[in-house]
Amino acid sequence: MSFKGEQHPGVKTPTGDTDGFRLNHTMLRVKDPQAALSFYSRVFGMRVLRRLDFEEMQFSLYFLARLDDEDRVPEDTDERTVWTFSQRGLLELTHNWGTEDQTDFAYHDGNAEPQGFGHICFSVPNLDAAVAWFDANEVEFIKRPDQGKMKDVVFVKDVDGYWIEVIEAARMLGKGD
Incomplete structure (x- = not known):
């Protein structure tokens, strides 16, 4: 693996002591x-x-x-x-x-005051199909892909009110700096 991660203030180079951590x-x-x-x-x-x-x-x-079908679960x-x-x-x-x-x-879902935990995220192969699936299954939306400043990102709620971000990897191209 040649990619060593982006460098930002506070980032430390990992030592061998953390090899195998995931x-x-x-x-x-x-x-x-x-x-x-x-x-x-x-x-x-x-x-x-x-x-x-x-x-x-x-x-x-x-x-x-x-x-996935190829996963071998004991x-x-x-x-x-x-x-x-x-x-x-x-x-x-x-x-x-x-x-x-x-x-x-x-x-507490972490998004009401006082804020803390934010969300989990799923990537999907086709965001439009996922939105249609959520609509068909009466999933509660916080944000649809055409809403807000950040387009092509969806937020839905689970049954406990936790936020779930849903993205299509290809649509993330060009987001941020």
């Missing part, structure tokens, strides 16, 4: 796992790789990925657990038991 997953807390799993599997085509339950602490973790549970934690770009949905029964319960 971002495995991003975690979102969900109120109702059935609703969240339905959304991410139906709308984004994700599959649950592994569910881990922690009875003493009363929570469950669901690790999701958008798999059938054996222990092997699949190890495989899951060696992947890149997974989504972990964390469910604290009982929240689904609390009528007014909601997690």
Whole structure:
């Protein structure tokens, strides 16, 4: 790999001590796992790789990925657990038991004040087709591709109110400096 990354103030050259480090997953807390799993599997085509339950602490973790046909996921549970934690770009949905029964319960989405967490992002092969798919599945839009200053970028909400950016890589050409 010859690309060493863009250089900006604060960027340090990685040392060999970080060889093999990779971002495995991003975690979102969900109120109702059935609703969240339905959304991410139906709308984004994700599959649950592994569910881990922690009875003493009363929570469950669901690790999701958008798999390709050539992905070789182990059938054996222990092997699949190890495989899951060696992947890149997974989504972990964390469910604290009982929240689904609390009528007014909601997690902070990070975009309301005070702002913090912003969004996750999916790239799609065809943004127009994705927008039509979201419309057909009654997905709530925050921003459509023709709205706002940054065209060709979509933001939708999941069932817990988290923002999801959706982009088509080819349409990102020429964005920013």
